[in-house]
Each structure stands twice: as C-alpha cells, then as structure tokens.
Amino acid sequence: MPTDRLAPDIDPTSSTAPAPAATPEAGPDPAAALAAEREHLAVSRAALRAMREHAQSLSSDAAGDWVSQQILQALLDQRVAALADHAGTPLFFGRLDRSADDDLPATIHVGRRHVHDDRSRPLVIDWRAPVSRAFYQASPADPMGVSRRRRFGYHGGELTAFEDEHLGQGQALQQSRILTEEIERPRSGPMRDIVATIQPDQDEIVRADLAQTVCVQGAPGTGKTAVGLHRAAYLLFTHREKLARSGVMIVGPNRAFLSYISSVLPALGEVKVDQTTVAGILGEHSAPEEPAVSTIKGDARIVPVLERALWMHIVKPVEGVLFTKGVNRYRVADHEVREIVASLRGTTRYGPGRAALAQRLAHQILVRMEQRGESPDDRVQDAVARSKPVRQLVDRVWPKLTPAQVLYRLLSDAEFLAAAAKDDLTADERAALLWARPAKSFRSAKWSAADGALMDELADMIERTPVLGHLVVDEAQDLSAMQLRALGRRCRTGSATVLGDIAQGTTPWSARSWTEVLAHLGLADGAVTELTLGFRVPREVLDYAARLLPSVAPDLAAPRSLRPGAGSLSVRPAPDLAASLAEAAAEALSREGSIGVIVPDASVAAVSGMLSHLDHRVLSPDSVEEHRLLVVPAGLAKGLEYDHVIVAEPADIVAAEPRGLARLYVVLTRAVTSLTVLHTKDLPAQLAG
Known part of the structure; x- marks a missing residue:
C-alpha cells in the first residue's frame, strides 16, 4: 500500500484565515457562495439538535422487563452522547458535487457524523460512508464521479473560507492553503482528529477490511496515531453490530498518552471504546527490577518454562476414589484414575482439565451404578462430581491454582525453576530470575511489570482469555515478546492495527522488525506499510x-517533511543552564502555542526549580496537564507534541538508559513549530556540527 502523501495530526475545525477566501473556480460571487455554505451549516446544526432532542425524548419503559429497560436505556444514552454538537467543531468540512448518475444527491456535504432533517433528507454524510470515500480518493486521473471537491476552513467553529478543485476538468491537485494554515496553527490541549485532512494513502489504511491486520511503521509527524484512531472509528461505523458484541480496544504506552488522545474518538461520535495501557490490562505492578531481569522475563523463550511449571503441579494418582450412596459403594481404581489424568493432561487448558477430571470420575461411577441396574441422569453425575470424595481426589491430583501461585513458586524455588526451565534458560538466567529474598507467600509478593505479562500467560494456560473484535496498539515497538503475546491473545479471532516506529524503540527489549512484532502477536499475516512523509x-x-x-x-528510510521550517531549530551551548532555560522559556512564552521543556527524568525537579519564577507544571505519568508551559520527563515524551520544545542536556538523556540515542530521537521530534536544544555538556557525536 503506497504511503507517500500523508496528512498531519491537525485539527481542521478552524482556519487562520480571518476573512472569506476562495479559489477563482468558486464562481463569480465567492461571498454569496460562502454565505450559502454558512446557511447550510446553520440548518445542519439545527437538525442535529432536533435529532438529539428526539433521542432524549425516547423512553426505555417500552422494554418488557427491568433488565431490558437498563440495556435499552444504556443504548439511548450512548445515542444521545454521540449526537452532541461541539461548538468549536464543524459539522462538515468538505463538499462533493457529483456527476455520477445514481440515486444519491448531486451535492453531498461530508462531515464527522450523519445529519438529516425532519424528512430524513441527508444534510451531512458521515465521512466513513462509502460515498464519502471520493472526498479522500478522487483525483483528476480518477474523479470517481465527482466534478468538484470543496474544502472548508473554520475559525472557532465559524466557516471562514473554502477552496475548490474541479476534478472533472482535470484540474491539477495543489497544496491546499487551508491545509497549510492548519498545519502551522499553534495548538494546545489534547490531540484532535484529522478527519478533514486524511490523504489518499492514509485513507487506504483507515478503510482496510476488518479481517486484515495492518501494521504501520510511521516516522515522526506522519500521523500514524491519528490514522489508527480513525481506523477504529471507521470499523465501528462499518461493522457496528459485530464490534458492539466483541468490542474495540485502544492500547497506549501510558496514561498521559491516553489523556492526550482521549478526545479524538468522542469527536467522531464514538463514545464506547475502551482505552487503556498494557499495565491496565496486565495489572498495575510496579516493583522495581533490573532491566536485565525484565529482559529475560520478556523473552518468548520463557513460555515453555511457564507451561512446564504449571503442569508440574499435577501429581501421579496413587489411590482411587470411593463413592458411597446409601448402602452401595462404587470404586474407581487408581490405575483408572491415572489413565484419565494422562488422557487429559496437555490436551486442554489447566482449568477445564481439572473440571473434566471430576466429570470423568463421576462418569465412571455412573457406569458402575448402571451396571447395578440403576438409572442415574446428568443431575446425578453433576452431584457425584461435586461430592467430597471426588473433590478431595481432584484437589490432590490436579490442584486448583492461580497464576500468582505458580509464578511465586517458580521465582522462589531454585529446584523447581531448574526442573521447569530444562535447557530453555541458562544457569545464569535462572540465577538472575530467582528472588534473593522471597516473600513469605504469593499473596505478599511484590510483582514487577514484567511479572504481569508472565501471570497473564499463565492465566491463559489455566482459562481461555476473552477476545476482542479489534485491537489498536500504539508504540508497539516498545513491547516485549510476552506483552505482545498478551495483547495477541485478546484478538486471536479478530484483527489489529499495530502502530509504531522502530527508530523510537527505547526499551531494552524493543523490537528490531515488524515481522518479529506480528509473529509474537500471532498475526504473522498482517500487512506492513511504511509512512515516511x-x-x-x-x-x-x-x-x-x-x-x-x-x-x-x-x-529505516530517513523521514521527510513537507514543511521547510526555516529558523525552527536552535542549538545553543549553555554555560549557565538555569539562565539559558529561563531565557528560552521566556522567548517561547512570547509566541503563540504550547511549550514542552523536555529534560532527563532525573533532572525534572531541578529544572522545575530553575523555572520557579514562571507559571508551569510538571507532567506526571498518570495524566496530561493542560498547561501552556510544561516540564516533561524524557521518558514520558513519546507520542506527545508541543508547538515549542526546549530540550535540556541531550548527553544526559542518552546516558540515562541503554537505548538513550533512541530516546533522544523521540525527544527531538516532539516539536511542531520550533526546537531549542540547550547543552552544558558535549552533544552526542551524531549531532556534532
């Protein structure tokens, strides 16, 4: 799938153009055309209000019972929320004048959601509808039945400008002035949708079939995150009924990132999508751990170790089971129990196997009852399976386990670890995994983030993990093999959109190729496409x-940008870092836009102190502070963007972690308008000169 023409992460809801403007092709009276479009916008807003009021007037009382009423009310609430009209967000951003001979209207306004009047006539067509595809894909070479495409510019929700392309006349596509102004407009707050500016190759990714897993290698600024979110919105629109049952989930690197992207899907009318982190799925485990140990735990080689550790808990039966009913006694001999256990072991998950053992034993007892002329039914078998003799035998032979119990024993018992590991781990690796001071029990153990992935693997070996219809994973290059396996389990019968940049991999276990990532996800047939522009x-x-x-x-190919950005870069030696930071921050504050002062994680408190005379906040891992001037730890910068970025001490950012150069690459590409680099120490050799 070619990906040379891409849109930025911009908000098309307002143009910097303060007055009406139009291309010469707009007609003899551009002002009249603009007035007509403003009238259509007003009519559309009124129609949307009427649609929302109608949804609010509906009652769930018509449902037959209380449960049905609750379900219906939840659906009505979702409908009302989806019909919300955001004052600063235009209902439509484009228009198609169609020459196609079909039953559709000759003029279509394309927007974020469908809007119709009281006679069900469409005023705005959802951007995800098949007919809207021409807005993104039509060209002079292939007009797709479109004679004219019109784009609108907005300011504060007010329509201010438009541009026309006469595709039927073979008019060459030119860079949109409205689009250019939007790119360079200062921004602040959460990420916004790019629905008005999706380019043809992005649209191909967004509209890929639900069954197709898509992996997007995206250089900084190519809009990969926005494309992934818009793909989720498109799939929810196109496969509403199916995905309403199975669900869609967005997985981001941290809560700050989720807060940053939280407004995109609601703005597109999708209010029921789970957004979480890997830790949110695997458990908020935060015990400190050496990176080398986490790397071993994150390696897929540990999967057979976990599997052996779980099944080693099954013991060889040394006695049978005796069931008494009245004066009758029914016995299953020890060798029969061993045969049943052997037939079940390894052929099913641990939990269902344990349940099946009880049922198989109960069945053998029922056979003996029938041999004596009795006529037991299924209820009798279930009662026997739950009886004390059967339960006691099952508990001895096939004990009930939790993932934490198994992992605790594995990490605290050297002999057990050696037996489970066999040749899959070296002696040094086993020694590194063992806890130096084990907790008294699994209940009091302190687990690391890497342990969370191991327990999730064990949990799936015990009971099958529920699956989703579609999963969107951002910054996937930073996930370990075990974390990827955990996510892959959740879409084993569905599909995924995998987003990231190999160059921005900052963890010790970062992937070196997308083929490797897709294999660990269990989606090896996924299509990989690269965005470089x-x-x-x-x-x-x-x-x-x-x-x-x-x-x-x-x-990787070097990324390219369509924005020259002359004068956007300043690299300055800083003999006095505090003075230089204060000067650079004051300079940025004199301009429009958000400001991120990105510093080594260990220097956050010190830098905050240097800027104490300025109104600022420190970005935390749990949320995005909506403040104009932020001090940002380098470890949290990934996925975020600021109009003006000030980077302090690149050498310390590099020295702070094994993949420090990759972290610095992330940090240097967060700027939308300007980047200032301050250093008291020598710059990394790669940046010298």
Whole structure:
C-alpha cells in the first residue's frame, strides 16, 4: 500500500484565515457562495439538535422487563452522547458535487457524523460512508464521479473560507492553503482528529477490511496515531453490530498518552471504546527490577518454562476414589484414575482439565451404578462430581491454582525453576530470575511489570482469555515478546492495527522488525506499510533528529517533511543552564502555542526549580496537564507534541538508559513549530556540527 502523501495530526475545525477566501473556480460571487455554505451549516446544526432532542425524548419503559429497560436505556444514552454538537467543531468540512448518475444527491456535504432533517433528507454524510470515500480518493486521473471537491476552513467553529478543485476538468491537485494554515496553527490541549485532512494513502489504511491486520511503521509527524484512531472509528461505523458484541480496544504506552488522545474518538461520535495501557490490562505492578531481569522475563523463550511449571503441579494418582450412596459403594481404581489424568493432561487448558477430571470420575461411577441396574441422569453425575470424595481426589491430583501461585513458586524455588526451565534458560538466567529474598507467600509478593505479562500467560494456560473484535496498539515497538503475546491473545479471532516506529524503540527489549512484532502477536499475516512523509515536524528539525537514525535504526528510510521550517531549530551551548532555560522559556512564552521543556527524568525537579519564577507544571505519568508551559520527563515524551520544545542536556538523556540515542530521537521530534536544544555538556557525536 503506497504511503507517500500523508496528512498531519491537525485539527481542521478552524482556519487562520480571518476573512472569506476562495479559489477563482468558486464562481463569480465567492461571498454569496460562502454565505450559502454558512446557511447550510446553520440548518445542519439545527437538525442535529432536533435529532438529539428526539433521542432524549425516547423512553426505555417500552422494554418488557427491568433488565431490558437498563440495556435499552444504556443504548439511548450512548445515542444521545454521540449526537452532541461541539461548538468549536464543524459539522462538515468538505463538499462533493457529483456527476455520477445514481440515486444519491448531486451535492453531498461530508462531515464527522450523519445529519438529516425532519424528512430524513441527508444534510451531512458521515465521512466513513462509502460515498464519502471520493472526498479522500478522487483525483483528476480518477474523479470517481465527482466534478468538484470543496474544502472548508473554520475559525472557532465559524466557516471562514473554502477552496475548490474541479476534478472533472482535470484540474491539477495543489497544496491546499487551508491545509497549510492548519498545519502551522499553534495548538494546545489534547490531540484532535484529522478527519478533514486524511490523504489518499492514509485513507487506504483507515478503510482496510476488518479481517486484515495492518501494521504501520510511521516516522515522526506522519500521523500514524491519528490514522489508527480513525481506523477504529471507521470499523465501528462499518461493522457496528459485530464490534458492539466483541468490542474495540485502544492500547497506549501510558496514561498521559491516553489523556492526550482521549478526545479524538468522542469527536467522531464514538463514545464506547475502551482505552487503556498494557499495565491496565496486565495489572498495575510496579516493583522495581533490573532491566536485565525484565529482559529475560520478556523473552518468548520463557513460555515453555511457564507451561512446564504449571503442569508440574499435577501429581501421579496413587489411590482411587470411593463413592458411597446409601448402602452401595462404587470404586474407581487408581490405575483408572491415572489413565484419565494422562488422557487429559496437555490436551486442554489447566482449568477445564481439572473440571473434566471430576466429570470423568463421576462418569465412571455412573457406569458402575448402571451396571447395578440403576438409572442415574446428568443431575446425578453433576452431584457425584461435586461430592467430597471426588473433590478431595481432584484437589490432590490436579490442584486448583492461580497464576500468582505458580509464578511465586517458580521465582522462589531454585529446584523447581531448574526442573521447569530444562535447557530453555541458562544457569545464569535462572540465577538472575530467582528472588534473593522471597516473600513469605504469593499473596505478599511484590510483582514487577514484567511479572504481569508472565501471570497473564499463565492465566491463559489455566482459562481461555476473552477476545476482542479489534485491537489498536500504539508504540508497539516498545513491547516485549510476552506483552505482545498478551495483547495477541485478546484478538486471536479478530484483527489489529499495530502502530509504531522502530527508530523510537527505547526499551531494552524493543523490537528490531515488524515481522518479529506480528509473529509474537500471532498475526504473522498482517500487512506492513511504511509512512515516511510527514507534515507536523518542520523539515529543519526532522533532518537534525534524523542524524541519529544510522545509530538507532539503520534499516529505516530517513523521514521527510513537507514543511521547510526555516529558523525552527536552535542549538545553543549553555554555560549557565538555569539562565539559558529561563531565557528560552521566556522567548517561547512570547509566541503563540504550547511549550514542552523536555529534560532527563532525573533532572525534572531541578529544572522545575530553575523555572520557579514562571507559571508551569510538571507532567506526571498518570495524566496530561493542560498547561501552556510544561516540564516533561524524557521518558514520558513519546507520542506527545508541543508547538515549542526546549530540550535540556541531550548527553544526559542518552546516558540515562541503554537505548538513550533512541530516546533522544523521540525527544527531538516532539516539536511542531520550533526546537531549542540547550547543552552544558558535549552533544552526542551524531549531532556534532
């Protein structure tokens, strides 16, 4: 799938153009055309209000019982929420004048959601509808039945400008002035949708079939995150009934990132989508652990170790079971029990196997009852399976286990670990995994983030993990093999949209190829596409950051930007860091837009102190502070963006972690308008000169 023409992560809801403007093709009276479009916008807003009021007037009392009423009311509440009209968000952003001979209207306004009047005539067509595809894909070479495409510019929700392309006349596509102004407009707050500016190749990704897993390798500023979110919105629209049952989940790297993207799907009318982190799925475990130990735990080689550790808890039966009913006694001999256990072991998950053992024993007892002329039914078998003699035998032979119990024994018992590991782990690796001071029991154990993935693997070996219809995973290059396996289990019968950038991999276990990532997800047939052309990061900034690529991802093509960004980069020695930071921050505050001061994690408190005379906040791992001036730990910068970025001490960012150069690459590509680099120490050799 070609991906050379891409849109940035921008909000098309307002244009910097303060007055009406139009291309010469707009007609003899552009002002009249603009007035007509404003009238259509007003009519559409009134119709949307009427649709919402109608949804609010509906009652769940018509449902037959209380449960049905609750379900119906929840659906009505979702409908009302989806019909919310956001004052600063235009209902439509484009228009198609169609020459196709079909039953559809000759003029279609394309927007974020469908709007119709009281006679069910469409005023705005949802951007995800098949007919709207022409807005993104039509070209002079293939007009797709469109004679004219019109784009609108907005300011504060008010329609201010439009541009026309006469595709039927073979008019060459040109860079949109409205689009250019939107790219360069200062922004603040959460991420916004790009529904008005999706480019043809992005649209191909967004509209890929539900059954197809798509993996997007996206350089900074290419809009990969926005494309993934819009794909989720498109799939929910196209496969509403199916995905309403199975669900869609967005998985991001941290809560700050989720807060940043939280407004995109609701703005597109999708209010029922789970957004979480890997820790939110696997458990908020935070016990400190050496990176080398986490790397071993994150390696897929540990899967057979876990499997053996679980099944080693089954013991060889040494006695049979005796069931008494009245004066009758029914016995299943020890050798028969061993045969049943052997037939079940390894052929099913641990939990169902344990239940099946009880039922198989009960069945053998029922056979003996029938041999004596009795006529037991299924209720009798269930009662026997729950009886004390059967339960006691099952508990001895096939004990009930939790993932924490198994992992606790594995990490605290050297002999058990050695037996479970066999040749899959070296002696040094086993020694590294063993706890130096084990907790008294699994209930009091302190688990690390890597342990969460191991327990999730064990949980799936015990009971099957529920699956989702579609999973969107961002920053996937930073996940370990075991974390990827955990996510893959949740879409084993569905599909996924996998997003990331190999060059931005910052964990010790970061993936080196997307083939490897897809294999661990269990989605090896996924299609990989690469986005290298971006709009968000100025070219001068991106070229500077790209000097690091040969060291962090030599196989990737260098990213390109359509924004020259002359004067956007400043690299300054800073003999007095506090004074230089204060000067750079004051300079940024004199301009429009958000400001991120990105510093080594260990320096956050010190830098905050240096800026104490300025109104600022420190970004925390749990949320995005909506403040103009933020001090941002380098470890939280991934996925975020600011109009003006000030980076302090690149050398310390590199030295703080094994993949420090990749972290620095992330940090240097967060700027939308300007990047200032301050250093008291020598810059990394890759950036010298």
